[in-house]
Amino acid sequence: MGKLTLRSTLQWKNLEKNYKQIKKLTLRELFKDKDRYNKFSIHDDNIRIIFDYSKNIITSSTFKLLIDFVKLSKVNEYARKMFSGEKINLTEKRAVLHTALRNRSNNPVYINGNDVMSQINSALLKMKKFSNNLRNGRWFGATGKKIVDIVNIGIGGSCLGPKMVCEALKYYADGPSIYFVSNVDGTDIYEVLKKLNPETTLFMIASKTFTTLETVTNALTARSWLTGKLGIKAIANHFVALSTNTKKVLEFGIDRQNIFELWDFVNGRCSLWASIGLSIACFVGFDKFVELLEGAHYIDQHFLNTPYEKNIPVIMAALGFWYNNFFGASAHAVLPYSQYLHVFSAYLQQNDMESNGKAINFEGKRVTYETGPIILGDVGTNCQHSFYQLFHQGTKLIPCDFIGFINPLREIGDHHEKLMASYFAQPEALAFGFTRNQVSENLKAAGFSSADIKALTPHKVFEGNKPSNSILIDKLTPKTLGALIALYEHKIFVQGIMWCVNSFDQFGVELGKTLADGILPELKGQTGKEHDNSTKNLIKLFNLRRNNMIL
Numbered sequence: 242m243g244k245l246t247l248r249s250t251l252q253w254k255n256l257e258k259n260y261k262q263i264k265k266l267t268l269r270e271l272f273k274d275k276d277r278y279n280k281f282s283i284h285d286d287n288i289r290i291i292f293d294y295s296k297n298i299i300t301s302s303t304f305k306l307l308i309d310f311v312k313l314s315k316v317n318e319y320a321r322k323m324f325s326g327e328k329i330n331l332t333e334k335r336a337v338l339h340t341a342l343r344n345r346s347n348n349p350v351y352i353n354g355n356d357v358m359s360q361i362n363s364a365l366l367k368m369k370k371f372s373n374n375l376r377n378g379r380w381f382g383a384t385g386k387k388i389v390d391i392v393n394i395g396i397g398g399s400c401l402g403p404k405m406v407c408e409a410l411k412y413y414a415d416g417p418s419i420y421f422v423s424n425v426d427g428t429d430i431y432e433v434l435k436k437l438n439p440e441t442t443l444f445m446i447a448s449k450t451f452t453t454l455e456t457v458t459n460a461l462t463a464r465s466w467l468t469g470k471l472g473i474k475a476i477a478n479h480f481v482a483l484s485t486n487t488k489k490v491l492e493f494g495i496d497r498q499n500i501f502e503l504w505d506f507v508n509g510r511c512s513l514w515a516s517i518g519l520s521i522a523c524f525v526g527f528d529k530f531v532e533l534l535e536g537a538h539y540i541d542q543h544f545l546n547t548p549y550e551k552n553i554p555v556i557m558a559a560l561g562f563w564y565n566n567f568f569g570a571s572a573h574a575v576l577p578y579s580q581y582l583h584v585f586s587a588y589l590q591q592n593d594m595e596s597n598g599k600a601i602n603f604e605g606k607r608v609t610y611e612t613g614p615i616i617l618g619d620v621g622t623n624c625q626h627s628f629y630q631l632f633h634q635g636t637k638l639i640p641c642d643f644i645g646f647i648n649p650l651r652e653i654g655d656h657h658e659k660l661m662a663s664y665f666a667q668p669e670a671l672a673f674g675f676t677r678n679q680v681s682e683n684l685k686a687a688g689f690s691s692a693d694i695k696a697l698t699p700h701k702v703f704e705g706n707k708p709s710n711s712i713l714i715d716k717l718t719p720k721t722l723g724a725l726i727a728l729y730e731h732k733i734f735v736q737g738i739m740w741c742v743n744s745f746d747q748f749g750v751e752l753g754k755t756l757a758d759g760i761l762p763e764l765k766g767q768t769g770k771e772h773d774n775s776t777k778n779l780i781k782l783f784n785l786r787r788n789n790m791i792l
């Protein structure tokens with residue numbers, strides 16, 4: 242961007258002008274164009290995904306101006322840098338190569354002149370052998386019994402990705418049961434361990450750094466639980482590590498051959514495609530894990546090679562930018578109509594907010610515009626009975642993504658038709674609303690008095706004009722799931738470029754951890770550092786009451 246600030250560019254100013262015109266229009270008016278769906282939707286017939294973005298508050302000129310802005314941001318150039326292993330994570334001087342983990346073409350990808358594909362392929366082979374052995378009963382516990390339960394101990398990117406995928410692919414699961422323990426709150430691990438038999442349990446300690454307080458604490462608790470029952474030698478059969486930090490893993494007592502490699506060029510929140518996804522491979526089988534990679538690779542190619550005008554993640558990003566930076570929308574909702582995707586919004590919350598929740602631009606200056614939105618969501622139809630009220634009638638504009646499937650994984654009566662009726666109805670209601678006239682006619686027909694009609698009508702009006710995207714996929718499979726995740730990963734990447742923020746670091750999670758490290762001794766009876774008056778008094782009261790020194 243050089244000396245030019247983003248807001249002073251011609252492209253931004255053109256969008257501002259367009260916004261002034263567009264805000265007077267409604268989706269009702271825009272849909273008078275009978276060809277609108279054809280203009281603003283994309284059908285990908287290979288992976289069988291339909292992306293309908295016609296219910297957005299845009300005209301063809303808005304769309305063109307948004308694409309002009311994407312061009313200004315040089316998204317393609319950055320994408321090529323990412324895929325080819327350039328160190329685009331500037332603050333940490335690292336490459337960002339989750340795309341290489343699913344590079345099914347196996348074309349070489351170089352970092353400092355070395356092709357990373359050979360190490361990725363050998364790590365995948367190790368995952369394949371291990372998951373096959375475990376699933377086929379060729380990996381035994383210390384007492385010779387088959388492993389039937391796996392506990393993944395990890396947090397953040399070392400939990401949310403594999404947990405979301407395992408939940409999403411539960412239909413395909415034919416391996417051991419999987420549990421995810423992340424919280425340092427001891428009840429998390431307690432509630433899992435109380436159900437398990439150490440002789441048939443395997444722990445996967447998922448931690449890129451192997452220094453994360455929560456993970457190390459939970460791993461130590463798991464180790465005591467296991468060795469207390471089976472002895473120290475049992476660690477070799479019951480613990481594996483998914484990590485870059487061999488030294489720390491060995492110090493913990495896990496065998497060298499039980500380490501599944503990870504690399505600096507894999508960002509925690511995109512690590513499910515690497516060894517952090519070992520739980521997925523054990524749960525659904527390695528072949529299905531590969532299908533997941535294939536789906537993501539397909540979208541990687543779509544993202545790299547499709548013109549912006551037909552590029553789904555680019556369009557998703559540009560529309561999000563439109564509402565975030567011109568309509569003042571501070572949140573974005575992701576709403577899958579599939580119970581299997583019940584962790585999807587929580588997963589995206591991390592991926593998006595940790596990536597683009599930044600206020601400092603590439604040049605180290607504070608931005609003068611809004612960046613990453615608040616991501617929220619849950620599965621339909623559950624959230625229709627909770628926070629949709631605010632979407633429909635609140636004062637805030639929350640653009641939504643509705644994700645649905647043409648075919649259910651389980652045909653049970655007419656459940657799927659009922660589910661999908663809501664999937665179609667909600668975006669329609671948001672877009673077109675229910676007018677004052679429609680409300681009063683309805684009330685009149687229901688026999689309400691004119692006084693009641695007058696009083697009730699404003700409460701029952703749906704203003705409409707609330708934008709949404711609809712993503713409609715044939716079926717939830719490992720491949721389409723991989724594709725769906727990659728669509729969002731690239732959307733987030735594009736937005737980071739558009740806002741000129743480094744999407745790949747997460748320094749914002751550090752300060753709280755550092756302060757907690759300083760406070761911990763104080764909660765164990767040692768003297769601590771200076772605090773503000775509020776924190777000091779709270780810690781003092783905590784210590785007194787915890788030690789029953791006052792009521």
Ligand code: G6Q
Pocket residue numbers: 395396397398399447448449450451452453456508509510511595747
């Ligand atoms: C994600 C972040 C973060 C990370 C966790 C766990 O991009 O880096 O969520 O995954 O803090 O870190 P470890 O894997 O090192 O334990």
